[in-house]
Amino acid sequence: PASTPLTTVVDTTVPDxxxxxxxxxxxxxxxxxxxxxxxxxxxxxxSGSTLEYSIDNGKTWTNSFVPKAGENTVSVRQVDAAGNPS
Structure with a gap:
């Protein structure tokens, strides 16, 4: 029997x-x-992306940010469904 065709999409576009x-x-x-x-x-x-937060200038990223009293510096990025970070 013949195999079923497989259609794939390659997404290398960085989110906005x-x-x-x-x-x-x-x-x-x-x-x-x-x-x-x-x-x-x-x-x-x-749509379909997740947000990530960094408080150490992008060295590490987490899925949440909790501000503390005093000065806060946070970077925010989105990672799309294909895994491309903004």
Whole structure:
């Protein structure tokens, strides 16, 4: 018997860069990046991708970010369904 044809898709396209900001900037102005609520507002996530966070300038990535009191620096990227990171 003949084999069934196999159709594959190779995806090497890097996802778009995300837009990341504070959900609520509760400081004296709405642009001072001072807040009582460290929740992030993220735009541009590709359907089917997952978010990853780094607090060490991209050396390690995790699937969550919990802000702490004081200054926080976080990088956010998306990894698409094919495994391509933004």
């Amino acid at each position: 860069t995300l837009k990341v900001g504070l959900e609520q900037d509760t400081g004296r102005s709405d642009t001072d990046l001072i807040t009582q609520d460290g929740q992030l507002h993220i735009e541009g996530q590709e």
